[in-house]
Amino acid sequence: MLKTAIGKSHAKIIFFGEHSVVYGQPAICLPISKIQTKVTITKTNAPQTIQSRYFDGKLIDMPNNETGIQLLIKTILTELHQENVSFNIKIQSEIPSERGMGSSAATAVALIRALFHFFEQPLSHSELLRLADVSEQYIHGNPSGLDAATVSAKAPIWFIRGRRLQTVPITKNAFLVIADTGILGQTGLAVQHVKSQLASSTSAETAIERLGENAKSARECLTTGNFKKLGTLMNNSQNLLAKLGVSHPTLDLFAQLAITNGALGAKLTGGGMGGCLIALTQDKKTAQQVADILIKNGAVNTWIEPLKSPDHKGAQ
Template identity: 25%
Template sequence: MPQQLSRSEPGSTKTREAFPVRARAPGKIILSGEHFVVLGAPAVAMAIDFYSEVEARPNDKSGVRIGVDVPLRFLAKSDRASRVIDSKSFLEPLRIAAEATLDRIDRPTQGVDLNVDCEIPIAAGLGSSASTTVAIISAVSKSLGGIYGGTIRFKRPSSVRPVKIQNGPLLLLCDTGIHHETKTLVGSVVKKSKTEKGHFRDHLAQAREISRGVLKALKTGDMEDLGSLMSLNHELLQRIGVSHPKLDRLVTAAKRAGALGAKLTGAGGGGCIVAVCSNTKSREKIARTLRRDGGTPYRISRDLHGVDAQFT
């Protein structure tokens, strides 16, 4: 029998029973923007069909207990990946998210067991932490959330605008197997922006133009233009020092194999590239090329729904 969570309904003194809830939230790729968001430029991001799933099961004890299940293919990339999964640095934000949600719904002493199942590569620039956090929030409360489906334009501090597109690009993701720390990379870019103000002023202006062009290409369905702009974005990220030799090698290999364009996605320093393909036959050829070059390719599609939570 499910445990009770005595939660008042708005305008009522009645309480309702809290059953276990399973929530799912997508990962993401960044089509343009990346580090320049921190400096005020817009970014264009797309949700993809890699997911984090969380089951929240209320119990009669105080505190949050978390179980984590991550596919072995993502743990086998490096020894460091295993340490990340097992470390407090990975689990602590998840616990904080759950406890903050319990506080928000006025049940700070309610106990909850969380089972996290993440198929998104960890520390690869695909939003695994954000996806898992939002799935936890949604599963615990079934009323909060912050991961959109589809495609969005984002600009600091909190401007989020969904982008309507008719037909999304045919995409191929490729993981380098090299993991990174977003915080360190963002910090290095912010520091460099202060010591190289003239260069970064030009970089920021170009980043804004690229994001505007990406939005236009998505709306008009001009995939060749989208690919060219994504490649320009990669060159810009190279110039600010956040790429990696393997990322550059895979981007070059993808384009030589027929990709309309390719770029790193996320913070850089490792992680993944994303390539725009002209058709499914071309995508298969590019995937074979990237695999030969030491990458792990994935055929991805847009996620249109965002976070979803259902009673189990």
């Protein structure tokens, strides 16, 4: 056992496949490595304690809205036979919560990595995803596993539920603007809304299928560098998501503003009903122009991320 151990993860955005991924359709998701979560575990002689932006105190006293993390910690301690070890867990995250950027999954992944490092135990990628699902199931009900897969990945990934992850090659560079509306996303409500739509509407089934087809076409566009078509696919996906009832007036407005100011395409990312918008631009100058106009119209934060494949390979 170490005196101190650190685990890290990062944010993510869903590029294509929101909601449809839950029903077996493919999704493309991008790791956002610059926006990080860090967990530090320090051995102590006191009771097990935890510090985060939401709670500071004994692990056993965590509030109900933090039960998913508490359950994850207890599960790991039980599996590693370390239930009575004393420590302090400090969670530091740059990822805004409830914005569709994988905040809860990133916390889970960083926490798992930190605990296994602390107890000097090996951790496979499949084991990491299995354990992350403990808290994600509690928090989101029926997660696809996409968030945990991407906040632990090093490269853009192609995800189909229940299948092996694949990387997505990007042959040319472009830029993504990520804009935080400041409105909490409502993933659980949005997932249930889509589920009810599918139970009563054939048009919802068609929308899910078309979102999957858009993801397939987008993968080809990324490989060939056809960003103009990629932008069109983003716009089409935003329209489909709006028809499914998971967009938001502010997201609709931001999408329109982004396109008017030079973006090739724009759409919500994540569960929707709030959260973040992403916009695709051909160059960084246009990306900054889009980011500036969105800030002027109420975005609480923006990030500009290069859309490119990293030098290393694999979704590790």
